[in-house]
Amino acid sequence: MADSPQEIQKQVKKILLIGAILIFFTVVTVALSYVELPSHSLNIIVGMILATIKAALVALVFMHLNHEAKLVYKILAFTVAFVLALFLLFYFSVSDPLVFKDF
Amino acid sequence: MDIPYTVTARPDTGLYNAKVGIWLFLASEVMLFGGLFSSYIFLRVGADYPWPVHELNVTLGFVNTLVLIGSSVTVLLAWANLKLRNIGKYKMYMVITVLCAGAFMVNKSFEYKAKFQHYSVTLTDGTILTGHLPHGYEIEFGDVTTLNLTVAGKHSAVDADPVDYVVPYIKGEAPKFKTESGEEIVLDKASFKKLRAEAHDKAVAKAKADGLKETPNWNVKLTAASPITFVLPPSKLLAKPTPGATAIAFRDGTTVEGKMINDKMTLEVDGIDLRATPDKEKSLAFDEHYLGEPWKKAFIDQREHAIAEFNEKYGDGKGGTTRDPLKSATHQKHMFFVPIHSATPEVHDHAKAEGEHKAEAHAPAEHAEGGHGGHHPEVHLERQHVHFFSNFTPKLNSYYAIYFVLTGLHGLHVVAGAMVLGYFVFFNGRMLREDPERLANRVEVGGLFWHFVDLVWIFLFPLLYLL
Numbered sequence: 001m002a003d004s005p006q007e008i009q010k011q012v013k014k015i016l017l018i019g020a021i022l023i024f025f026t027v028v029t030v031a032l033s034y035v036e037l038p039s040h041s042l043n044i045i046v047g048m049i050l051a052t053i054k055a056a057l058v059a060l061v062f063m064h065l066n067h068e069a070k071l072v073y074k075i076l077a078f079t080v081a082f083v084l085a086l087f088l089l090f091y092f093s094v095s096d097p098l099v100f101k102d103f
Numbered sequence: 104m105d106i107p108y109t110v111t112a113r114p115d116t117g118l119y120n121a122k123v124g125i126w127l128f129l130a131s132e133v134m135l136f137g138g139l140f141s142s143y144i145f146l147r148v149g150a151d152y153p154w155p156v157h158e159l160n161v162t163l164g165f166v167n168t169l170v171l172i173g174s175s176v177t178v179l180l181a182w183a184n185l186k187l188r189n190i191g192k193y194k195m196y197m198v199i200t201v202l203c204a205g206a207f208m209v210n211k212s213f214e215y216k217a218k219f220q221h222y223s224v225t226l227t228d229g230t231i232l233t234g235h236l237p238h239g240y241e242i243e244f245g246d247v248t249t250l251n252l253t254v255a256g257k258h259s260a261v262d263a264d265p266v267d268y269v270v271p272y273i274k275g276e277a278p279k280f281k282t283e284s285g286e287e288i289v290l291d292k293a294s295f296k297k298l299r300a301e302a303h304d305k306a307v308a309k310a311k312a313d314g315l316k317e318t319p320n321w322n323v324k325l326t327a328a329s330p331i332t333f334v335l336p337p338s339k340l341l342a343k344p345t346p347g348a349t350a351i352a353f354r355d356g357t358t359v360e361g362k363m364i365n366d367k368m369t370l371e372v373d374g375i376d377l378r379a380t381p382d383k384e385k386s387l388a389f390d391e392h393y394l395g396e397p398w399k400k401a402f403i404d405q406r407e408h409a410i411a412e413f414n415e416k417y418g419d420g421k422g423g424t425t426r427d428p429l430k431s432a433t434h435q436k437h438m439f440f441v442p443i444h445s446a447t448p449e450v451h452d453h454a455k456a457e458g459e460h461k462a463e464a465h466a467p468a469e470h471a472e473g474g475h476g477g478h479h480p481e482v483h484l485e486r487q488h489v490h491f492f493s494n495f496t497p498k499l500n501s502y503y504a505i506y507f508v509l510t511g512l513h514g515l516h517v518v519a520g521a522m523v524l525g526y527f528v529f530f531n532g533r534m535l536r537e538d539p540e541r542l543a544n545r546v547e548v549g550g551l552f553w554h555f556v557d558l559v560w561i562f563l564f565p566l567l568y569l570l
Contacts, residue, residue, distance in 0.1 A: 008183050015183070019176040026168050026564075030161065033569035036433055038426070040156075040570075047565040054561045062175055062554045069117035072126050079130040083137035090144040 018061045025054050109541045125548045129555050136559050139509055143566065146501040153378055153432060155502050156570065160214055164568040167210050168560065174203035175557045178524065178550040185543045190535065197528035197546070200553070204521035211514055218495040218503070224370060224484065225491040230386045231376035234443075234479060240368050240492070242344065243274070244351055245332035247361035250280070250325040254302040256310075256318035261341075261356045263323070266295050268355035272335035280325040290325070298323060332364065346486050367483040368492070375402065377439040393482045401448035402441050409437035446480050506567050513563060516556045523549045 029050045037043050060066045065076075107113075108120045116123055147154055181196035224232045252263040270277050270290055279287050288294040306321040333351075337343050341352040346366060352358045372394065377383045389399040413434050417424040428434050497504035527546055534542045 005187055008186050012180060012183050015176055015179045019172060022172045023169060026165065026172070029565055030165055030569060033157070033565065036431070039430070040432055044570045047570045048562075051562050051565050055558050058175065058554055058558045058561065062179060062557075063551055069112075069122075071116050071118060071123065075126050075130050079133045083133055086134075086137045086141040087144065089141055090148055093145055093148045 014061065018057055022054055022057060025050055110538070110544060119544055121544060121548045122551075125551050129551065132555060136509075136512075139505070139512065140562065140566075143505050143509065146505050150501060152500060153435065156432065156436075157568070159506070159568045160217065161568050163210050163214050164564050167207050168564050170203050170207050170210070171557045171560050174200045174207075175554050177203065178546070178553050181528075182543060182546045182550055185539060185546055188539065194528055197524060201521050201525045201528070204517050204524075207517050208514060211510065221495045222370065223493060223495065223499055224368065224489055226387045226484070226488050227490045228385075228387050229379040229381065230388045231379065232370060232372050232388060232482070232484075233374040233376065234370045234372040237369060237371055237481075239336055241334050241336050242363070243332060243334050243365040244344070244348075244359075245274075245330065245362055245364045247331040247333065247359045248327050249359065250327070251358045252302075252323040252325065253356045254299055254306070254321045254323060255356075256303075256306050256320050261354075263299065263357060264295075264355040265290060265325075265353075265357050266292055268339070268353045269333075269357050269359075272333045272339065274332040274334045278328040278331065280327055283324055287328070331359075331361075333359075337366075366486045368486070368489060369481060369483050371479040371481050373443050373479050375441040375443065377402070377441070378435060380439075383439065387488055393484070394480060397448045398441070398443075398480070405441055406438045409434065412437070443479055445478055509563055509567065513556065513559055516559070520549070520553045520556050524553065 029047055032046060032050070033043065035043075037046065065072070106120075110119060112118050113120060177196045178200045181193050181200065184190075184192040184196060220235060222234060222236050224234075226232065250265060250269065252265060253261075255262040277290060280290050281287055282298065288298070302321040302323050303318075306318050309315070309321075310318045339354060341354055341356070344351050344363065344366065346363070348363050348366075350358055350360045375386075375388050375394070375398070377386055377388075380386045384399065384403070386399075388394050389396065389402075410428075413426075413428055413431070414424060417426040419425050493499040495503055497507055524546075527542065527549060531542055531545070534545075
């Protein structure tokens with residue numbers, strides 16, 4: 001934990017900078033959504049990459065995940081694994097590995 | 104008793120206790136929203152309609168994003184100033200954060216209200232008209248002279264209650280009614296109570312005379328002094344009336360006979376969606392009783408313009424295109440979705456071509472705020488042509504279902520976060536004086552929750568508004 005006044009002053013500058021970067025990325029996301037990329041899936045992928053970068057900045061800097069006690073990472077490791085599993089579930093809606101392959 | 108490790112870290116975990124708690128809580132929150140995002144993916148993959156893109160108010164969503172990012176910054180500044188013991192600044196930044204939460208919710212309420220008041224009507228040929236119902240959807244049923252009430256013999260869900268279920272929908276002033284015994288009454292709570300008691304007595308007497316075990320229902324006829332016309336939404340009836348119906352039944356079981364005067368749906372049209380219409384030029388929307396030839400011409404012009412634009416953008420120089428027009432959702436929308444901003448089609452093609460891009464970006468939803476000016480053509484749709492209608496709520500499609508679930512749950516988180524942070528700044532004055540370091544930790548933990556709310560919005564905004 002950064003507790004000395006100098007450290008905190010430094011953090012304040014960092015917070016403002018990250019805030020500005022987040023706003024910048026938001027503007028980029030909105031602008032890019034009006035650009036027709038070769039396929040709409042690509043629009044979605046680019047949009048999600050930008051959102052992930054923003055989310056990572058919030059998590060790492062605002063939520064101090066760049067320097068946190070080990071226990072927090074242990075808790076989050078489980079969460080991340082389960083959430084990824086949830087997101088990959090959609091695979092079953094496009095293909096059903098349990099039944100016929102070429103039906 | 105003192106709670107341990109509220110200020111200093113516990114040696115084995117390396118954290119003060121509240122922080123362990125908030126991270127465990129946030130982990131479960133991630134799973135909660137993760138499950139909903141997962142269902143979003145399923146619904147989108149399985150949608151059998153064009154998934155709405157840019158259909159919500161992007162400006163409002165964008166402003167809300169800025170508000171949330173801003174408040175994430177201010178909650179951190181509040182924490183830093185509390186650490187530095189700049190109490191005035193700490194309080195100021197906390198209050199700003201809470202105000203941001205309020206601003207977010209106010210914006211959200213504008214957005215929701217617009218959706219509740221905006222309607223989508225699917226015609227029988229698949230054409231979708233969007234717009235506003237200036238007086239909701241109401242039918243007019245007239246030439247009624249007699250009310251047939253049914254007083255239930257035993258306790259029943261449907262029991263005569265004309266004062267609440269029939270009289271309110273009489274057009275103009277309610278006339279006097281004549282009872283079967285020839286008495287003239289004004290139908291109100293008191294007179295109906297008397298009427299009902301009499302009917303019940305008669306039913307009981309009849310049951311006694313006939314040796315019935317149960318009291319039968321009793322019919323009461325009321326004759327109106329002058330013919331009545333009813334104006335009411337069909338939802339206030341027991342069953343939806345068929346076109347040309349000669350009798351309707353109210354929700355309390357009262358039936359009346361008469362004539363259907365008007366069961367048309369008046370819609371102020373702000374968009375024609377022809378994407379699901381097989382024969383687009385013969386769409387019901389262009390029927391002469393509805394939007395007619397001028398709008399058909401406007402549609403054809405717009406389609407030609409869209410095709411020309413697409414060919415110019417993706418033409419390969421050999422008469423073909425480098426991109427499959429059928430697979431470009433944007434192109435399909437430009438071709439088959441006609442936004443309507445004026446009572447009659449604009450004549451100047453130049454102005455139209457320029458205005459179009461702008462219109463496309465907002466159409467059709469944003470005009471929900473536009474109110475009910477004379478900027479839209481009005482059509483009177485016949486019931487037999489209406490296949491389905493709904494406002495832009497979960498009833499319409501799975502996109503609006505997941506939109507309301509996700510943004511509603513997120514909105515509740517904003518409210519909860521504002522309450523927690525508001526509590527710290529307004530009700531924790533004693534802790535601020537006596538143990539500011541502990542309060543700083545509280546603010547940090549509350550802030551972590553607030554950043555999480557921001558983080559969820561970072562994904563919600565592009566997924567629901569932009570992509």
